[in-house]
Structure formats: structure tokens, C-alpha cells
Amino acid sequence: MVKKDEGCCEITEVSKIDGEASANNRKAKLIFFYEWEIKAEWSGKLTDGKSKFKGTMEIPNLSDENDPEDLDIQITTKSKNDDAYKLKEILRVNGTEKIQQQLGQYIKKLKEEYSQGMILPTAKDGEVVKPVNKTTNKNTVSQKASTSSILSKVDVGQLDIGVKIRTKTLKLKEEFKCQAVDLYRALTERERVQAFTRGPVENQAEPGANFTYFGGNVAGQFINVEPYKTIQQKWRFKHWPTGHYSEVTLSLEEKADCTQLNLEQTGIPEQDYEKTQEGWMKYYWLPIKQTFGYGASLF
Structure with missing residues (x-):
């Protein structure tokens, strides 16, 4: 002032x-x-x-x-x-x-x-x-x-004169007809991630390790992993401002007939909120269910 x-x-x-x-x-x-x-x-x-x-x-x-x-x-x-x-x-x-x-x-x-x-x-x-x-x-x-x-x-x-980016927080829930261990492996093991993303990936699920999906259009770093329970990542689209990451927390909750995945993503640029929300369904949830059969009933 x-x-x-x-x-x-x-x-x-x-x-x-x-x-x-x-x-x-x-x-x-x-x-x-x-x-x-x-x-x-x-x-x-x-x-x-x-x-x-x-x-x-x-x-x-x-x-x-x-x-x-x-x-x-x-x-x-x-x-x-x-x-x-x-x-x-x-x-x-x-x-x-x-x-x-x-x-x-x-x-x-x-x-x-x-x-x-x-x-x-x-x-x-x-x-x-x-x-x-x-x-x-x-x-x-x-x-x-x-x-x-x-x-x-x-x-x-x-x-x-700092960079100000208006951001939003996304919360989603999705059910998968599988055990928590199966969904966790689909989200963290390189071969399985490569199977549902339909292309080469860089992926090693351990704190500090980088990941790159979809030809580099999605990239980030693992912050923390708790096997079969929680995955935390720094996550960004390629076109976001340089150096800006959102933070994604994926929590797995195993139930009697399915595993519920709870997603919370903070720091999404406001203009990309809907695109990000649609992307989780189109490029993650549906391909995982189709690739591994996790959309079908367990019994």
C-alpha cells in the first residue's frame, strides 16, 4: 500500500x-x-x-x-x-x-x-x-x-505482486467392487497403473518419489503412503502455472461388499475445477473398473 x-x-x-x-x-x-x-x-x-x-x-x-x-x-x-x-x-x-x-x-x-x-x-x-x-x-x-x-x-x-491463483477443493466418493488391497495395488503398482492409463508411466509409490501419467499431462510426487489405506500426492496438470501443485488424499474404506474411495483434492485452479472432477471419473475410476472388473459385484 x-x-x-x-x-x-x-x-x-x-x-x-x-x-x-x-x-x-x-x-x-x-x-x-x-x-x-x-x-x-x-x-x-x-x-x-x-x-x-x-x-x-x-x-x-x-x-x-x-x-x-x-x-x-x-x-x-x-x-x-x-x-x-x-x-x-x-x-x-x-x-x-x-x-x-x-x-x-x-x-x-x-x-x-x-x-x-x-x-x-x-x-x-x-x-x-x-x-x-x-x-x-x-x-x-x-x-x-x-x-x-x-x-x-x-x-x-x-x-x-505475488502470483495469486484462485483455487477450489474437490471431494469425491466412489465405490469399487473389490477389496482395499486390490484397489490400492491398482493405484500404486506401476504395471497396474500402466494398464488402466493405457500407456507408459513413471510410478514408484514411496514418499518423495515422482510420478508421471498420460504422456506427462498429469505429474507429481508421492507425499505419503499407508498400504491399503491412504495415498497422499502432490498432483498437477501440465498446463497449470509452473510450480503450482494441488494436494490429493485418497483414503480407502473397505466395506462388506465394496471398497469406498474418498478423494480430497485441495489447491485446484478455479478454472480447472470441472475438468479435474470429470477427469477423475473419465481417466481413473471408469478405466480401473473396466480394466480390473471392479465395477462388477463381488458375489
Whole structure:
């Protein structure tokens, strides 16, 4: 928030962040590339006024080609009103430098966080020594910076320019005509997962292990597993914002004639709520029943 005697303004929402950042090691020299286009919404009120006015803030040129103090901060108002114009000027005059300074901190954080372990030491004979456990291509290591994880750490005083994603929680129940041990195996054993997803998968049901289904369109990591009872995962669609995961908890409750699966999924981007809900039925529950016969009666 920017406060002056005349009035105050605040950023209310980050409506758009497009771009990417990468750190590359070329011939033992670390090179950064980043280019972002940021758009946010602001609102404000004059001290002696009753009405609130709104507008937008755009940063079209956050890139490695510009120093922070050279960044163009475009602030506009949605109203053709003298009070709205005064508020816009309060934000422009008093907020621009703060925003530039904090985006400078973003650049610093980017370089610090994503350069760890990327400088390749040089052997005595001049040959580059490749680091262990790094994917290399012609002695080049590349890491993509996460929009949500990096920019969400940047605060402009009280001006929050973090990534805000509206999310929802999904709760589902489904009955399978099998014992809990059978359903658990269908959800965790690689060969069985591969059978109902109809394609290659990466899957190892143990805490910290990654999984990838449906050609990479669904991916995540196992958080915890309790055999035949509970499976917890970090879970995401490929097109979700980089670094954003939902959390899935699958609980198995064995009954006399079936096993009831209770699903709770938190952190689903609002616009993908229905797609996610339909996806569990279309790509998980129905194929599992069809593949293993768990839709038929036990007796």
C-alpha cells in the first residue's frame, strides 16, 4: 500500500504474468535469461473522498536487457475523473521506484536461487568437469525459474505482486467392487497403473518419489503412503502455472461388499475445477473398473 496525505493506493490482484526465466552454464560461465510481462489491478481512495477508483499497472519489459531502474511501469486508471487521476499519480510517483527496487530484488533472488550448483569447476587441464546429478547437453545446464515460486517472494513494500491463483477443493466418493488391497495395488503398482492409463508411466509409490501419467499431462510426487489405506500426492496438470501443485488424499474404506474411495483434492485452479472432477471419473475410476472388473459385484 502507498499512503500519502492526499490518499492511498494498493495493488489488489496480479491478473497476468507471462514469460520465463532460465539460467545456463556455457563453458563454465553462468548466463541468465529472463523476460516477463506483468499486469496487475490497483484501487485507491482520496483522504477527503468517499469513492474508490480502480486501474491497472503493467510492466511490459522485465528482462535481462533492462536494469531495474530502467523498467517501464505503466499505471493507468479506468475512470475519466479528476480524483482517479490524482490517485493514479500518487501510485505512479510514489510506487514506481519501490516496484523497480523490488523487481531488482527478484533478479537478485533469481540469480542466487537458480545458480546453486550450476558453476562447473574446471579441471587443471582446462577440461570442464560436469557436476553429479545434473542433466547436461554439450556442457550446458539449464534450469527454468518458476513464475509462482520466484515472483511470489517479491513484495513491493505493501504492494504485493505475488502470483495469486484462485483455487477450489474437490471431494469425491466412489465405490469399487473389490477389496482395499486390490484397489490400492491398482493405484500404486506401476504395471497396474500402466494398464488402466493405457500407456507408459513413471510410478514408484514411496514418499518423495515422482510420478508421471498420460504422456506427462498429469505429474507429481508421492507425499505419503499407508498400504491399503491412504495415498497422499502432490498432483498437477501440465498446463497449470509452473510450480503450482494441488494436494490429493485418497483414503480407502473397505466395506462388506465394496471398497469406498474418498478423494480430497485441495489447491485446484478455479478454472480447472470441472475438468479435474470429470477427469477423475473419465481417466481413473471408469478405466480401473473396466480394466480390473471392479465395477462388477463381488458375489
